[in-house]
Amino acid sequence: MPHLPLPSLEVIEQGRAYLTAALLIEQHGTTQQWRPACVLSGLAMELFIKSFLAKDDSRFMTTLNGVDIFNGAVAAEHGHFLDKLFKKIEPSWRQAILDTSERLNRGYPLEQKLKDYAGYFFNARYGYEAGSIGVMRMEVLDAAEHFERICTELLPKV
Template structure:
C-alpha cells in the first residue's frame, strides 16, 4: 500500500488553486465578485486543514512481475466547518500548526480566525438564502494566505526530513 505523507501535498495544491482564484477575483476590483472570492478562500482553508486529515485511498490496479501497482487517490475527513475540522487533526499536528503560525506571525490568533470564518465556504455560497452569511469580510483572504504559508512551512519540514 502506498504511504501518504502529512500534510498531503495533493490536498495543499488543490487548496492553493482555490486561494489563487479567490485572489484573482479580489484583484479585479468588482464588489460583485467579493462573495465568490470569500467562498473560494473559505474552501481553500478547508482544504489546507484537510491536508492534515488526508488518508491514502489507493486501490490495487494490477500486479506485474510480483510488484503491486496502485491507482493513487487521497481522501479526507468530511465536513466544512473550519474549527470542527481543525479539532479532528491530531494534537501533535494541531500544535505544530499553531507553533508555525506563531513563528511566522507572532500573536496571530489562528484558532480564533478559523472559528470566525468557519462557515465561509458552506454558509456563504448562496447569498440569496436567508441563512447565508450576510456581510462578507475580505479578511478571510488574509487568513487563507496565512494558513497556506503555515502549510507550506510544515510541508517543507516534512520533505526535508526524508
C-alpha cells in the same frame, strides 16, 4: 498500501488553486465578486485543514514484475466548518500548526480566525438564502494565505 505523508501535498495544491482564484478576483474583480472570493478562500482553508486529515485511498490494480501497482487516491475527513475540522486534526499536528503560525506571524489568532470564518464556504455560497452569511469580510483572504504558508512550512522535506 502506499504511504501518504502529511500534510498531503495533493490536497494543499487543490487549496492553493482556490486561493489563487480568490486572489485574482480580489485584484481584478468588482465588489460583486467579493462574495465568491470569500467563499473560495473559505474552501481553500477547508482544504488546507483537510491536508492534515488526509488518508491514502489507493486501490490495488495489479502486480507487475513483482511490484504492486496502485491507482492513487486521497480521502479526507468530511465536513466544512473550519473550527470543527481543525479539532479533528491529531493533537501533535494541531500544535505544530499553531507553533508554525506563531513563528510566521507572532500573535496571529489562528484559532479565532478559524471560528470567525468557519462557515464561509458552506454558509455563504448562496447569498440569497435565509441564514446565509450576510456580510463577508475580505480579511478571510489574509487568513487563507497565512494558512497556506503554514502548510508549506510543514510539508515533509524530501
